[in-house]
């Protein structure tokens with residue numbers, strides 16, 4: 001893990017490439033973010049200087065990687081992440097990133113992988129859209145409701161494609177309904193920290209990979225997870241802040257009827273799923289686990305209620321941040337000027353102020369939430385009045 005002189009420090013590389021870097025110190029470590037403009041091979045790279053041992057560490061970099069930026073400025077916020085304002089040819093709203101160095105996600109991943117880990121997460125204005133966890137006993141209609149949602153709003157919602165060791169059903173497509181895999185392979189990937197959650201469900205292994213959630217959030221869509229109650233509890237305990245919905249059957253008899261009518265399980269499997277359904281219905285009452293309960297009696301009514309819940313909590317409310325859209329969408333490159341508590345002052349790159357924009361902006365980071373995997377939400381941008 002430790003290296004004396006990585007390529008990154010090689011003077012020749014620095015001299016030949018257009019290099020830009022910042023260094024942010026957190027405790028005994030200095031995080032160096034470097035943008036090497038080396039033609040088509042241009043990259044952003046992260047190196048950590050362990051100040052105690054005076055060695056360089058090449059960390060495992062997780063999260064949604066920002067596209068290569070020409071330059072950037074950086075400052076530590078909340079003691080656990082570095083705010084990076086990038087010059088990437090995009091408006092300010094797409095230029096705010098966080099390099100997580102000490103968040104709960106990073107700490108958890110360090111422990112699992114036994115390596116130094118950092119993670120990128122994109123900054124999101126306002127509350128943003130939390131991923132949605134949908135749970136409920138087998139046969140209650142989760143898949144049917146989610147399929148309707150995907151069909152009606154494919155650009156707004158994206159399905160987190162789980163991994164499973166169960167055999168595919170007739171109509172199921174690998175990579176669409178599930179990533180069908182083998183137990184040994186999946187167990188190895190779990191031990192490598194690739195999964196946000198996993199559980200043994202009805203005798204098979206199921207799990208949500210970090211990549212599955214990122215694939216959806218990278219597309220700017222709201223992520224929908226169809227997972228069992230154990231998985232929901234694991235996500236609750238993880239760094240992923242989500243909305244948790246439990247779907248209940250109108251009666252146990254109706255649940256059994258639906259499972260049988262689906263015709264995808266053997267009698268033995270149906271019995272197992274029904275036994276587990278009783279336990280899941282009990283566990284759904286665990287205090288603080290689910291935010292909302294829906295009864296799937298009439299499908300259309302339940303679907304309308306689901307949509308209402310998602311609209312109530314869709315993060316599109318902009319009243320909680322007084323953002324000047326002119327400033328946040330302008331192509332001006334801003335750099336970090338100063339920081340007080342959880343407010344960061346940004347100034348435009350000298351001489352590059354776009355017509356109609358204010359000179360300085362304040363980023364209010366007092367309500368940050370979420371983070372990798374997914375975005376860091378809760379940023380408010382305010383114009384700073386010129387005195």
Ligand SMILES: Nc1ncnc2c1ncn2[C@@H]1O[C@H](COP(=O)(O)OP(=O)(O)OP(=O)(O)O)[C@@H](O)[C@H]1O
Pocket residue numbers: 136137138139140141142143144145258259261262296297298299300
């Ligand atoms: N409201 C409803 N009324 C009647 N039948 C329904 C209703 N909702 C779903 N179904 C039917 O019930 C069966 C089970 O639904 P579905 O496969 O969506 O359940 P599920 O919760 O996703 O199950 P699993 O957890 O096993 O994947 C399907 O045949 C579906 O068409």
Ligand SMILES: Nc1nc2c(ncn2[C@@H]2O[C@H](COP(=O)(O)O)[C@@H](O)[C@H]2O)c(=O)[nH]1
Pocket residue numbers: 135136137138142162163166197198199201202206207208226227228230231232
């Ligand atoms: N904990 C997780 N549970 C999952 C995941 N993907 C699906 N599921 C749950 O498994 C059962 C059975 O599904 P089926 O497709 O075999 O009928 C169901 O309750 C799903 O919600 C996952 O990634 N993690």
